[in-house]
Amino acid sequence: MSNQITIQPTKFVNVRSGDSSLGVRVYDNYGQSYTNTWESIPDDDLEILKLVLELEDKVVCAMMDFLQEDQKTIDIGGEYYSWDEIKYLFLDDEEMINDDMLKCDHCEKWIDVEDAISQGTHHSSEKWCPECVKGKQND
Ligand SMILES: [Zn+2]
Numbered sequence: 001m002s003n004q005i006t007i008q009p010t011k012f013v014n015v016r017s018g019d020s021s022l023g024v025r026v027y028d029n030y031g032q033s034y035t036n037t038w039e040s041i042p043d044d045d046l047e048i049l050k051l052v053l054e055l056e057d058k059v060v061c062a063m064m065d066f067l068q069e070d071q072k073t074i075d076i077g078g079e080y081y082s083w084d085e086i087k088y089l090f091l092d093d094e095e096m097i098n099d100d101m102l103k104c105d106h107c108e109k110w111i112d113v114e115d116a117i118s119q120g121t122h123h124s125s126e127k128w129c130p131e132c133v134k135g136k137q138n139d
Helices: 045-053 058-070 083-089 093-098 130-138
Strands: 005-013 020-027 032-038 074-076 079-081 101-103 110-112 117-120 125-128
Touching (some): 005 032, 005 045, 020 045, 032 058, 045 058, 045 074, 045 079, 045 083, 093 101, 125 130
Antiparallel strands (some): 005 020, 020 032, 074 079
């Protein structure tokens, strides 16, 4: 059975005092950890993942290493993200370029080189992602 890593945005409630705090639970088939010191939980799942990657928790770090090594899909609050969707958070710019990815010149999202669409402009030729090109056509 494959090991699924899950990040669960969580409101922790003390059942005696009623005090609550915010953070995430991070778990897989073998271990679990949590942090409950966040002021708020981002709406954007990938922003949540970014914060999780900054945690200095040993259990969480080991899970994130495993995720990167095995290029796994991650579950963030019930939504599944493939390695391709999240890898830019794990790799530095140079590694992404080696992996044939480039940044959309418009929205700065990482895209596959093959998905990039050339946008001829007056000064230079920009590479845009398909979504930005579509947005432009709808203007
Ligand atoms: Zn774009």
